[in-house]
Structures are given as C-alpha cells and as structure tokens.
Amino acid sequence: MAYQALYRKWRPQTFADVVGQNAITETLKNALIRQQVSHAFLFAGPRGTGKTSCAKIFAKALNCLNLQAGEPCNKCANCLAANRGSLEDIIEIDAASNNGVDEIRTIRDQVKYAPTQGKYKVYIIDEVHMLSMGAFNALLKTLEEPPEHVVFILATTELQKVPATIISRTQRYRFRRIKQSDILAQLEKILQTEKIEYDEKALQVVAQVADGGMRDALSILDQLLAYDTGKINYQDALTVTGFASQKAIEELYLQLLQGQTDDALASAHQLLAQGASTRNILTELIELSSQLLLALRSKTDHSQNFLVSGLLDQARTVPESVLFKLIELANKGLHDLRYTNQQLIPLTVFIVESSQQKQPASAASANAASASQLAKLQAKIKALNQKIEAQAKQMPVPSQAPVKSPQKLHHHLENKDQVYHVLENATRKDLNSIEAVWPDLISTLAVSERALADVLKPVAASDQQVVLKCKYELWFERANKDTDLLGRIETELGKLTKHNYGIVLVADSAWLSTRASFLKTHKDELLAKQAAKEKAADQPAKKADPQAAEQVVSQAKALFGDLAHVKDQPAINKEDEDHE
Numbered sequence: 001m002a003y004q005a006l007y008r009k010w011r012p013q014t015f016a017d018v019v020g021q022n023a024i025t026e027t028l029k030n031a032l033i034r035q036q037v038s039h040a041f042l043f044a045g046p047r048g049t050g051k052t053s054c055a056k057i058f059a060k061a062l063n064c065l066n067l068q069a070g071e072p073c074n075k076c077a078n079c080l081a082a083n084r085g086s087l088e089d090i091i092e093i094d095a096a097s098n099n100g101v102d103e104i105r106t107i108r109d110q111v112k113y114a115p116t117q118g119k120y121k122v123y124i125i126d127e128v129h130m131l132s133m134g135a136f137n138a139l140l141k142t143l144e145e146p147p148e149h150v151v152f153i154l155a156t157t158e159l160q161k162v163p164a165t166i167i168s169r170t171q172r173y174r175f176r177r178i179k180q181s182d183i184l185a186q187l188e189k190i191l192q193t194e195k196i197e198y199d200e201k202a203l204q205v206v207a208q209v210a211d212g213g214m215r216d217a218l219s220i221l222d223q224l225l226a227y228d229t230g231k232i233n234y235q236d237a238l239t240v241t242g243f244a245s246q247k248a249i250e251e252l253y254l255q256l257l258q259g260q261t262d263d264a265l266a267s268a269h270q271l272l273a274q275g276a277s278t279r280n281i282l283t284e285l286i287e288l289s290s291q292l293l294l295a296l297r298s299k300t301d302h303s304q305n306f307l308v309s310g311l312l313d314q315a316r317t318v319p320e321s322v323l324f325k326l327i328e329l330a331n332k333g334l335h336d337l338r339y340t341n342q343q344l345i346p347l348t349v350f351i352v353e354s355s356q357q358k359q360p361a362s363a364a365s366a367n368a369a370s371a372s373q374l375a376k377l378q379a380k381i382k383a384l385n386q387k388i389e390a391q392a393k394q395m396p397v398p399s400q401a402p403v404k405s406p407q408k409l410h411h412h413l414e415n416k417d418q419v420y421h422v423l424e425n426a427t428r429k430d431l432n433s434i435e436a437v438w439p440d441l442i443s444t445l446a447v448s449e450r451a452l453a454d455v456l457k458p459v460a461a462s463d464q465q466v467v468l469k470c471k472y473e474l475w476f477e478r479a480n481k482d483t484d485l486l487g488r489i490e491t492e493l494g495k496l497t498k499h500n501y502g503i504v505l506v507a508d509s510a511w512l513s514t515r516a517s518f519l520k521t522h523k524d525e526l527l528a529k530q531a532a533k534e535k536a537a538d539q540p541a542k543k544a545d546p547q548a549a550e551q552v553v554s555q556a557k558a559l560f561g562d563l564a565h566v567k568d569q570p571a572i573n574k575e576d577e578d579h580e
C-alpha cells in the first residue's frame with residue numbers, strides 16, 4: 001500500500017477531531033443544533049490551525065441527513081460524498097489560484113440555483129485575501145443578498161488584507177495557534193494508534209518547531225518517518241528541525257551562567273570543530289540572551305521554548321544585568337573579529353569574561369583557590385586583548401566597511417538582491433500559474449522531500465524566477481543547500497507550467513522585511529512609471545505600449561496586493577464580533 005502522509009490520513013472528519021479550537025467548534029455545533037446558521041463566515045488565523053478542516057466539517061454537517069448533536073454522521077449519502085470530495089453542493093475555491101473576477105461572477109450566477117443533493121450550497125473560499133479587488137466587489141454583491149440556501153465560508157491567514165466591507169458582512173472566527181501541549185497530546189495519540197515508536201523528547205522538539213500548526217507538526221513527523229527505521233527518535237528530530245545547533249548553544253549558555261569556564265571553552269571548541277564560526281556562535285548567544293530576557297519578563301511560562309531544561313531557571317538566579325553584560329561582551333567579540341583572522345582569540349576572550357562575571361552571592365563564597373584561578377584567567381584575558389589590539393594596529397583600518405552580517409543571516413542578505421530582482425519584474429500572472437500547479441508539484445516529490453518542500457511557498461514571481469518563502473528560518477539554510485531538491489522543484493515546475501523558472505529562496509522573516517523595504521523604495525517609482533505609461537498609452541502617436549502599462553498595473557498589484565486594500569484596512573472591533 002502506498003504510504004499515506006500522516007497529515008492527510010489524520011485530517012479531522014468531525015469537530016471532535018479538531019485539535020485545540022474547542023471554543024470555535026462548540027459555537028459552530030451550537031449554531032447547527034439551533035439551526036441558526038449565518039450566511040457568511042470568516043475563519044482567520046495562522047496556517048495549519050484547522051480553518052479549512054473546520055470549514056469542510058461545517059459544510060458537511062450543514063448537508064448531513066442525520067446530524068448527531070451538531071456533528072456530521074459520516075455515514076449518510078451526503079457525508080460519504082462530502083468525504084470523497086464529490087458532493088456537488090460543496091464548492092471549494094482556492095483564491096490563491098483563482099483570483100479572477102470570472103470565478104466569483106460564476107458564483108454569482110450559480111448561487112440562485114437550489115442545491116442538487118444537499119440542503120445547502122456551501123462555498124469555501126480559501127486564502128480569500130488573494131482575491132483581486134474586482135473579485136472582492138463581485139463577492140460583496142453576493143454577500144449583500146445571499147439566497148436562503150447558500151452559505152459562504154471564507155478562510156484567510158491574512159485578515160488585514162481582507163477588505164473591511166467583506167469582513168463586516170461575515171461572522172468571524174479567530175483561530176489561535178494550537179498550544180504545544182495540545183499538539184504533543186495529538187502526536188502521541190496518532191503515533192500510538194499507528195503503532196510507531198517514539199522518544200517523548202523528539203515529540204517535544206516537533207511540537208515546538210511546529211509553532212502552533214498541527215499540519216506542520218505532522219509534516220515533520222512524516223519526514224522523520226521517511227528518515228530510516230520508522231521510529232521517531234530525538235537525534236533525528238534535532239537534525240531535521242535544525243535544533244541540534246540550538247541545543248549546543250543553549251548548553252554553552254548554561255555553562256557560561258554557571259561559571260564553568262573550562263566546560264564552556266570545550267563546548268565552544270567543539271562547535272568550531274563542527275563547522276560553526278565564532279561570528280555564528282556569538283550571534284546565536286546574543287539571540288538566546290534576548291529570548292531569555294523576554295521569557296524572564298513574561299508572565300506566561302516559556303520553559304518549553306528552550307531545549308535545555310534548567311536554562312531558564314538558571315537565568316532566573318542571576319541579575320538581569322548579567323544577561324545584558326553577556327550581550328555586550330558578545331558584541332565586543334563580534335567587533336574584535338573584524339581586526340583578526342583568528343577565530344579562537346575573540347571567542348576565548350568572550351567565554352572567559354562572560355563566564356567569570358561577578359555574581360554577588362557567589363563572589364562572597366569564592367575561596368582562595370578559585371580567587372587565584374580568577375587572577376590567572378584575568379591575566380590571560382589581558383594578554384589576549386593586547387594581542388588583538390596589536391593585530392588591529394597592524395591591520396588597515398576597515399574602510400567604513402559595515403559590520404559584516406552574522407553568518408546565519410548572510411544567506412538572506414545574499415538573496416536580497418535576487419529577491420529585489422524578482423520583485424522588480426514580478427507579475428501576478430506568473431505567480432498565479434505557479435500557485436496553480438504547486439500542490440501537484442509537491443505531490444510529485446518523494447515523501448522525504450515533501451516535508452521539506454511543504455514549508456516552501458511561492459510568494460512572488462517574474463517570468464524568469466520565483467521567490468519561495470521558507471517557513472522556518474532553521475530550515476531555510478537546509479533547503480538552500482539542498483540543490484537536489486531545488487533542482488527537482490525547478491524541473492517539475494518547468495514541466496507543469498511549460499515555462500522555466502529559477503528558484504530564489506527567502507526565509508519567512510526576511511521576506512516580510514525585504515518586501516517592505518522594496519515597497520518603500522519602489523512605491524513612488526512604480527506609481528510614477530504607471531502614471532507615465534498610462535499617459536503614454538493615451539497618445540498612440542508616441543508608439544504607446546498598452547501592454548507595458550497593463551504590466552505596470554499588474555506589477556503594482558502583484559507587489560502591493562490591490563492598492564485598495566492598503567487604504568481599506570479593516571477596522572475590527574475585537575470584542576464585538578470575534579468568536580474565540
């Protein structure tokens with residue numbers, strides 16, 4: 001039997017199966033029981049939190065011939081047809097690939113006909129924020145006077161891009177990130193049912209990296225199962241999620257906080273031996289310091305955000321100033337790196353200094369032996385610092401060179417130019433045609449590749465290149481290096497779209513900032529170009545190029561979303577209508 005991905009196999013069939021959204025599923029069930037069903041729903045929330053699943057279950061329940069306390073029976077003819085995806089009265093539209101006005105016009109023409117098999121015609125419009133302005137307007141007209149037998153369920157990951165006029169005509173449900181404990185419980189349930197062995201700690205890593213999305217959690221499990229023996233083990237989980245290095249950094253941090261200088265030096269040397277750079281290590285430590293500071297100041301429990309148990313507790317025992325000092329020392333180390341080709345010296349100086357920070361309580365109890373040890377270390381630091389300074393004097397003053405970006409971010413920056421290049425030539429048409437074949441493309445990949453490809457999403461395209469956003473920063477580097485996978489995606493994309501696109505990868509976080517900075521610098525330029533082209537198009541004598549004008553309009557649209565969205569920010573009264 002062909003391997004069936006867990007996330008497909010375990011897609012919820014009833015509201016009871018939906019994990020971590022009890023408030024929403026209860027409200028939906030009650031509406032069904034009381035037969036008080038609104039004509040339009042809006043499900044908003046992060047990806048993988050159950051929006052589409054709830055929409056499908058709700059659509060099925062609306063048409064179920066034998067509703068069981070608000071749940072679909074999954075036995076009647078309509079439920080069975082719905083589960084097969086062949087109930088004609090449930091119409092699913094992916095706005096990401098159908099953003100034209102035509103599709104919505106078709107809906108407008110068809111809504112007036114009664115359902116054929118079921119009780120309601122249900123339109124599920126996924127990623128509704130992707131609709132064009134024209135399509136939104138057409139949808140609005142239908143939402144204004146919906147026929148009795150029609151229900152719309154709109155789903156979106158980007159509520160802020162849905163026009164307020166649409167939002168105000170819907171009943172809104174806000175899907176939350178699923179709690180780690182809920183994800184963990186569900187993963188255990190699935191693996192126990194599937195009789196698959198697992199390490200508890202491995203599941204914790206998966207639940208943590210899934211970041212509130214059940215679908216992602218299951219995709220990672222699928223990848224781990226493809227790895228080797230069909231067992232979910234801790235080491236694989238660390239490797240696949242990129243958490244191995246994070247764990248090592250956390251261990252190093254704990255040693256620094258505990259003043260274990262020798263152990264910390266050994267850990268750092270091991271990291272260097274494994275290919276990390278000093279820049280890399282110091283940058284990660286700075287990042288970890290800020291995470292710890294945030295966790296310490298937060299009222300909620302963040303202990304699950306750290307892989308090394310006891311790190312957060314240890315951080316609690318020292319004054320905040322120790323963590324700030326550690327950041328300062330790491331920054332100094334990064335600065336010193338500019339003046340030396342030696343990786344080891346700045347790192348050693350940092351580790352000795354930061355692990356020997358005076359801590360009021362322990363300083364008093366320091367015995368004579370450790371005091372002399374301290375004196376020795378301080379002398380050593382002094383010597384090392386002098387060495388750096390001496391080297392600095394020999395080296396030419398860096399010509400106003402900006403501080404090199406940390407290794408971890410380097411790829412993003414390298415890709416930035418490429419991303420800009422795509423954005424400058426982006427067209428909605430190219431993005432649409434890629435999005436249209438994307439699910440097919442993923443399904444052509446091997447299971448082991450699928451999980452990694454699954455975190456990639458096309459977000460912009462020119463007629464030469466496509467920008468793929470990578471959901472996890474940690475996986476970005478992995479995907480970026482996986483030339484086999486990237487090559488295969490390019491080939492399949494070429495086959496499916498009959499067009500050659502090169503791939504530019506960008507990490508999730510970098511994408512938003514890159515797009516924002518691109519828009520900031522290019523918005524006026526684009527609008528000016530557009531105006532100029534439009535003007536030119538009015539004067540045929542000047543060899544107008546209406547196609548170009550259209551291209552700029554679509555370019556602006558592709559980049560800004562529809563311009564109307566920008567000014568039409570939904571003003572939502574959160575307390576008022578949200579169902580949480």
Ligand SMILES: [Zn+2]
Pocket residue numbers: 063064065066067072073074075076077078079080
């Ligand atoms: Zn049924």
